[in-house]
Amino acid sequence: MTGEIVLETRNLSQHFGGVVAVDRVNFTLWDAELRCLIGPNGAGKSTFFKCLTGQLSPTEGDVVIRDFHAGGREPHEVARLGVGIKTQVPNVFDGLSVEENVWLAARRWQGAKRAKVLTDETLERLVLGDIRNDLVGVLAHGQRQWVELGMVVAAEPWLVLLDEPTAGMTQEEVLRTADLIKEINQTATMIVVEHDMQFIRMIANQVTVFHEGRILIEDTMDAVARDQRVRDVYLGHRQQ
Amino acid sequence: MIRSRETRWSLFAAAVGVVFLFAAPQVFELFTIINLTTVLALAILALSLALVWGYGGILCFGQTMFFGLGAYAYTIAAINIGETTAPIFIAIFVAAAFAAILGYFIFYGRVSDVYLAVITLTVTLIFYSLLRSTSGPEYKIGNALLGGFNGVTSPPLNIPGDPSNVLYPEDMFYVAMAALILAYLFCVWLTQTHFGRVMVAIRENELRAELLGYDIRLYKLALFAIGGGIAGMAGVLFANGIGRVTPDIFNLYNTALTIIWVIVGGRGTLIGPVLGAIALFYLTSGLGTQASINNNLVLGIILIVFVLLVPRGILPGVIGIWDRAQSRSKLLRSEKRMRRRRAPRRPEQEAANDG
């Protein structure tokens, strides 16, 4: 790998009572990467994600984004670094219109005029123009996911963290999302958490596989797909 | 679209207020006008809670604490200073500052909704018992004797810079009405700003607001302090309307009243709770003259009925019905147009289309 390290975790651990969800993970992300985190349910990838985004305060270890020690900080402090975050369950403002949702993301960083322009651009880019005045609460699940992606894009982040962006989407929406992610990656470094292997094949080059709270393997998509351990983990061949 | 309609109605409401400001003294008797100062003070208190709870989603059960603090701070400052212009600002500052301090503990501790409600209620009740126990001569602040449950007599407002030129009770109506209109317009403006929209966003989804980089603790704290300041200003007017402040301001009944105004008027609107406060004041003072019906009983039943049956309150309910009626009439109109277009067709063709 070349370039600058933009995010790393050092011995990151998250315990819930007696359960170790993330176990001393050392993870490194280089500039301009599009990294996919995969793993079966309960592998700890979503917990790991929440530690990166400040939604959970790690039990041990640290998260460093550029020079900022983000472990145990508030979500807004992480976001303020210029990090765009999309959570697994769509977190949107149900009582507000699509336009207002996106505007709130743009206006956080920009003055009123620029925010307006950015909002219009984003709505056009994500083909949300027709529903811009609709309340987000009445939209279909896939559309809500897109609104949230729109909020991420409108903030013009340099680092984007997405947790299962295609959950609940139709096949066509998944394809569009894959294109969008590649497009975002032109200007931003990305981490995408997914368990849909089909989708990962569409976007990934470098993949990190989580299993039982640790990194099982980290390699190119092709190498990971050939790896026997990954197959065992996913298909449950090996009895624990 | 929705927003511009809101603005239009808000300006309309403010205009009605201005008309009332000039017309009321011509129409009503002196007694009613003097009484109105108190009612308007309560209406501003309702407005402050409509902002904090209805817009910001901050479940404050102790808005009367800032109201009472404002009333006491004004009275004590006015007695000590000997004029009343500076005390108005002192009162607003004291109420806002106390809200900010309490808000720091609540919001930065990230206590939940229910805890926040209970803490604010409890602090209010502690003020009540604290001030009730100040009847001895040793409880004085400067020249102002706190007077326990009898309270303190509040000096009336004077013309700024002229302490001897005191406002008559009927003049107070103009001040109170102007204060209500200005406070209302301020709140409307606030909800339209970036700050106001972020507050709505936080009410809708705290986590998303945080993930966009908004420090929700700071936003809530700011709104809580602003609401506290407005309530403090209402307290100044109340002290003028009644002519006295007593610990009863902080009692449980008054706290319940503020909640009922907002529930009845409707969460999410600013004017609803204001109208709720005015309507309930006249309802309860009407009932108060009939000894057989107890105010607590009536208010309790109103609260339960609204929570169970009209949880959105009257005004949002009316707006909802209006919107439905509008869209129905629009639908009817377009159906008529359709029918007219279809008219030349033969009946059997239409039947075939329907099938």
Next chain:
Amino acid sequence: MDLAIALALQIIYGIANLVLISLGLAIIFGMMRVINLAHGEFIMLGGYVVVISTNHGVNLWFAMLILAPVVVGLIGVIVERLLIRHLYGRMVDTLLATWGLSLVLIGLITTIFGAQTATTISAPLGAVPIGEYSTSGYELFLIAVAIVLSVVVYLALKFTRIGLVARGTMQAADMASALGVSTSKVYAITFGVGAAVSGFAGALLAPLTGVLPTIGATYIAKAFITVISGGTAILAGTTSASVLLGGINGIVSFGIGPTMGEVALLVAAVILLRLMPRGITGRIFRKSL
């Protein structure tokens, strides 16, 4: 030495008093995550049951120990069936509805018995001398009752079926209903038991405080603060918060005065909640009852 004993007893009584006035609220909060704003009125009703029944010739001890908890407990069950169960899962609305209930109860009692109640009952058991000082025998009795009541709640939580369900609900409310426990029935019983304990406390305190329709307001501030400082563990939360806050209240009351004692109690609770937003048992003693 005598002074120290008398002072210590006073502080212990303060703690016992907090336990008594808070436990009924804590039971409902721990199980249902609902702060019952009509809690003060349940206490008030307990007091009225005692005053009215003794005026009609009922034995004081029977009225306090049996009649008051039974009557108020039944009222609690009725309230749960008629009002609370329509609002499951709507925490804020439940809070508001119980506040409405509080006002209704104050209004009803005022309408029936008037705003003042002249008849009072004097505290039994006389005074107990401690050297030069003396303490009220009835206060010593209340300390004993608070201890016994805590032990009974502990045993009930630990060894009865409903207690088992209660513990499950305290740990994870969704889990208990997923296991097929009829939460509706559990909530009705919980609300009834909580009301009964509150009525019991009101009955016990009536000889010391007298009764008034609005007397509930004098208890709820302290009870609320104790329960939310304690957190959701019914017994560990109430007792630890009572010891901490009652202790601070007692010491400051002795040093400066009772009003400052209340202020100190509140300030301590607010600081505590800044440090432990989910109460003492949200941070420590998490697995306790």
